[in-house]
Amino acid sequence: MSAIVLNEKFEKASELALPESFSGINTHNLYLYVKSYQASIRSNTASAKTRSEMRGGGKKPWAQKGKGGARAGSRRSPIFVGGAVAHGPNTGRNYDQKINKKQKKLALKCALDALATAGKLFIVDSIEVPTGKTKDALALFNALNVRDALL
Numbered sequence: 001m002s003a004i005v006l007n008e009k010f011e012k013a014s015e016l017a018l019p020e021s022f023s024g025i026n027t028h029n030l031y032l033y034v035k036s037y038q039a040s041i042r043s044n045t046a047s048a049k050t051r052s053e054m055r056g057g058g059k060k061p062w063a064q065k066g067k068g069g070a071r072a073g074s075r076r077s078p079i080f081v082g083g084a085v086a087h088g089p090n091t092g093r094n095y096d097q098k099i100n101k102k103q104k105k106l107a108l109k110c111a112l113d114a115l116a117t118a119g120k121l122f123i124v125d126s127i128e129v130p131t132g133k134t135k136d137a138l139a140l141f142n143a144l145n146v147r148d149a150l151l
Contacts, residue, residue: 001113003121008128010143016123018116025110033107036099044095048088051076057083 001023002015051057057076064071078086099107115121122144129137141149 001116003116003123004119006122006124008124008126010124013125018112018121022109022113022116025106025113027110029103029106030110030114032099033104036097039095039097042095044091044093046089047091048085050088051078051084054084 001018003018004012005014005016007013051074054076057074061072061075062069072080074083076083078084112121127137127140129140
């Protein structure tokens, strides 16, 4: 396994052999990292109103005694039509999943190994951005014609 080394003009200069520690890594670590990342960016929008969040229902619907029916304190109770939802979803849920530091490192090594075997791992020996501005750095990366780059 080797990575392609590019010069400052992004032309192929040489090849660099990767260490043996990059090969033979279990791909399950990469799966766990991707799963953890996607879970962390998941938005929690599912929400149902509880009886305290519903509008109306301030008056007791019928007298406590004498009707022969069950006691009722509010029309917004979950047992009534137009009432709240009992034990419904709320936005307080956290979908984050923990992943160990060693597993993150192994996932990165696994991803680099996959890129190297596909021939898509490039290393630039030196980059000079004269002004230090982001748009100049972006122009340099656009010269590579790649969508993703790790700096």
